Amino acid sequence: MISGGSVSAGSLLDRRYRIDAPIARGGMSTVYRALDTRLDRPVAVKIMDPKFAADPQFVARFEFEARAVARLNNPGLVAVYDHGRDGEYAFLVMELVEGGTLRELLRERGPMPPHAAAAVIRPVLDALGTAHRAGLVHRDVKPENILISDYGDVKIADFGLVRAVAASNATSSSVILGTAAYLSPEQVTTGSANAGSDVYGVGVVLFELLTGRTPFSGDTSLSIAYQRIDNDVARPSSLISGVPREFDELVSRATNRDPASRFQNADEMARALRAVCARLELPAYRVPAPRRSAEHRSAAVLGAPTTFAGDRNAEPPAPPTQAVAAPVSSDAGLHHTRVQTAPTARDSAPAPDVVPPHTVGRRHYEFPDFDADRQRSRRAIVIWLTVVAVLAALVGVGGWWMGSGRYPTVPEVGGLDLLGAESALEAADLDSATRGTYSDTAPLDSLVGTDPTTGSRVPRGDTVYLLVSLGPPSVPDIAPGISVGDMQELLRERTFDPVDGGEAFSTTAPIGGVAALDPPPGTELSVGDTVKILRSKGAPPVDVPDIAGMSADEATAALASVGISVEGTDVAFDEDTDGGKVTGTSPEIGTSVTAGSSIRLQVSNAIS
Structure with missing residues (x-):
C-alpha cells in the first residue's frame, strides 16, 4: 500500500512494484520506471489520475481493456503484465522499453527518407493488425505512443486507454477524446472509432515521418481537429521533393475522409506498404532510438546503464525485449502530450572515457628493436588509411546510389515539345510514356507537364508520364445499360464532379440505371464542373x-x-x-x- 497517499521514488505499489523515477507525465496519468520486487525485473508502471480511479465505469473499462491487450501476442505490442488498484490509484504494469518515443526521434532527426519511414510503420501496422483481428481498436495512434528500443525494436503502447477514459464520468460528453492532429474525421464528428480510424492515424504519422510536420495546423486543438472534416491530407511530395508517388498514394488512401475508401484495417495497409517497398527496392533499415529520451534520463537518475544501438560492446538484452510505456494523453485528449523528463542527478558519476575500438584489450610491450616496430606501425597506419579510404569510397558510392544515383530527379520539360521532353527524360535515365489530361487553357495536343511532377525523385528506369492536353472536357455519352457507379467513374475520368440529379422516366434505361445527364452528353464544360446524374425510374x-x-x-x-x-x-x-x-x-x-x-x-x- 502506498504510504501517505502520494507516489514518489521508493513508494511500494500494491506491495510489489517499487517506484524508482518518473518517465513522463500527462493530464490522465504518469509513467514511472519501477522494479517488480517479486520477479526482480524492471517494468514501466502507468498510474492513472485519482479522479479516474474513483469512477467505477472507468475502472471496469480500464481492467477490461488491460485483459484484452494482455491476451494479444505480437512483438510490436508493449506487453501488459499486470493491472490493479492501490488505494486511490489505478495502475497498469507493462514491459519497459529502454529507448524512447518516435516523437523524441523526430525532434532529434527531423523528416525521414522513405526506407526509414517504412521501417517504422511496418511493425506498427503488424501490431495493429493483430489487435484489429481480435476486434480491438487503438483510437490514439501518434508518435508519442510509438516506442523505439535501443536495439531497434518498434512497439506501440496505450491500447484502449482512450476508450476507458471515454467510459468515465470524469470527462465531458462534449470532449473529443484522442490527439487532435491524428484523429480521423469520424472520431471528430461522431466520436466513433474502428480499424479504419487507426489506419487514418497511421497515415498521418507516415505523413509526418516523410515531411517533419503534421498535415493540419491551427491556433487551438479544436480548429486542428475540425480541419480534416472538409480538407484532404496533402501529398507529402508537395512539401518535400523526392517523395515517391507510391508513398503519396499510401498516405492519400490511408487518410481518405470517406472511411469506405480507406484501407479497411492495418493488415490491408501493411500489404500495400510491403508491395511499395518491394517495387521501390527499399533497403532494410534498423530504426535508431532517440539519444536524449525521457527514458534514458530516468535511467540516468538511478545510475542504470543505458545501452545505445551503436555501442559495439553492448551485450544483447535478455528476451523478451523490455521497454517503456509511452507518454500519456492530456485531459481533454486533444493537445499533444507534454513530456516532462526527470532531471539528471547532479552528483551522479561522470561518464567514463570512451576507449577507441582498436585499443580495447591491447597490452603494452617493450620491443627490443624500436625502428622495426616503428616501421610496422607505419605499415599498419598505411593499411588502416587505405581501408578507411576504400570504405569512404564505398559509402560515397552507396550514398550516391541510394540518393541521386538510384533516384534521379524528374527534369523540367516546360517549353519543350513532346520529342524534346522524351529526350530529356532519356538523358535522366528515365522511361517515358504519354497520357492525356484535360485542360481549360492548354491547346490541344500541347505538353502540359509530367507525372510525377518536375523535381520528384523516382527509381532509375521508372516510367514518367508526359501529360498531353486533351482540351476542355465534354460530357460523355450514356452507354446502354450503364450503372450509376460506372457513370460516376467515367465522369471523374473527365475531371467532372458527379452529383445525384434525382429520378426521371426512361424508355431505354432499366430502373436504377442512368436515365439522363444534366448537362446532356456532348456539352463542353470546364475542368471540375458538376454534372448531374438522373436515375431511371422506368418507362413513363x-x-x-x-x-x-x-x-x-x-x-x-x-x-x-x-x-x-x-x-x-x-x-x-x-x-x-x-x-x-x-x-x-x-x-x-x-x-x-x-x-x-x-x-x-x-x-x-x-x-x-
Whole structure:
C-alpha cells in the first residue's frame, strides 16, 4: 500500500512494484520506471489520475481493456503484465522499453527518407493488425505512443486507454477524446472509432515521418481537429521533393475522409506498404532510438546503464525485449502530450572515457628493436588509411546510389515539345510514356507537364508520364445499360464532379440505371464542373390510343408513336366493321400501360 497517499521514488505499489523515477507525465496519468520486487525485473508502471480511479465505469473499462491487450501476442505490442488498484490509484504494469518515443526521434532527426519511414510503420501496422483481428481498436495512434528500443525494436503502447477514459464520468460528453492532429474525421464528428480510424492515424504519422510536420495546423486543438472534416491530407511530395508517388498514394488512401475508401484495417495497409517497398527496392533499415529520451534520463537518475544501438560492446538484452510505456494523453485528449523528463542527478558519476575500438584489450610491450616496430606501425597506419579510404569510397558510392544515383530527379520539360521532353527524360535515365489530361487553357495536343511532377525523385528506369492536353472536357455519352457507379467513374475520368440529379422516366434505361445527364452528353464544360446524374425510374405510363377503324398497319404506326408495340393480331367477325379494320385492343383502348410494353390488335374479318 502506498504510504501517505502520494507516489514518489521508493513508494511500494500494491506491495510489489517499487517506484524508482518518473518517465513522463500527462493530464490522465504518469509513467514511472519501477522494479517488480517479486520477479526482480524492471517494468514501466502507468498510474492513472485519482479522479479516474474513483469512477467505477472507468475502472471496469480500464481492467477490461488491460485483459484484452494482455491476451494479444505480437512483438510490436508493449506487453501488459499486470493491472490493479492501490488505494486511490489505478495502475497498469507493462514491459519497459529502454529507448524512447518516435516523437523524441523526430525532434532529434527531423523528416525521414522513405526506407526509414517504412521501417517504422511496418511493425506498427503488424501490431495493429493483430489487435484489429481480435476486434480491438487503438483510437490514439501518434508518435508519442510509438516506442523505439535501443536495439531497434518498434512497439506501440496505450491500447484502449482512450476508450476507458471515454467510459468515465470524469470527462465531458462534449470532449473529443484522442490527439487532435491524428484523429480521423469520424472520431471528430461522431466520436466513433474502428480499424479504419487507426489506419487514418497511421497515415498521418507516415505523413509526418516523410515531411517533419503534421498535415493540419491551427491556433487551438479544436480548429486542428475540425480541419480534416472538409480538407484532404496533402501529398507529402508537395512539401518535400523526392517523395515517391507510391508513398503519396499510401498516405492519400490511408487518410481518405470517406472511411469506405480507406484501407479497411492495418493488415490491408501493411500489404500495400510491403508491395511499395518491394517495387521501390527499399533497403532494410534498423530504426535508431532517440539519444536524449525521457527514458534514458530516468535511467540516468538511478545510475542504470543505458545501452545505445551503436555501442559495439553492448551485450544483447535478455528476451523478451523490455521497454517503456509511452507518454500519456492530456485531459481533454486533444493537445499533444507534454513530456516532462526527470532531471539528471547532479552528483551522479561522470561518464567514463570512451576507449577507441582498436585499443580495447591491447597490452603494452617493450620491443627490443624500436625502428622495426616503428616501421610496422607505419605499415599498419598505411593499411588502416587505405581501408578507411576504400570504405569512404564505398559509402560515397552507396550514398550516391541510394540518393541521386538510384533516384534521379524528374527534369523540367516546360517549353519543350513532346520529342524534346522524351529526350530529356532519356538523358535522366528515365522511361517515358504519354497520357492525356484535360485542360481549360492548354491547346490541344500541347505538353502540359509530367507525372510525377518536375523535381520528384523516382527509381532509375521508372516510367514518367508526359501529360498531353486533351482540351476542355465534354460530357460523355450514356452507354446502354450503364450503372450509376460506372457513370460516376467515367465522369471523374473527365475531371467532372458527379452529383445525384434525382429520378426521371426512361424508355431505354432499366430502373436504377442512368436515365439522363444534366448537362446532356456532348456539352463542353470546364475542368471540375458538376454534372448531374438522373436515375431511371422506368418507362413513363401511356394510354392506349383510340385506333378503332384503322387498318392494322395504321394502328401499328399510331401505337409506335406513343411507345407501344404490337405483339400479335386476333381476327374475329364484326358485322359493324369492314374487314381488315381494327375493332379493338387487348388491353382495351384507353387503358394506361407502360411505355415500351406490347398489346394485341383485334381485327374484323367481315366481308366489305
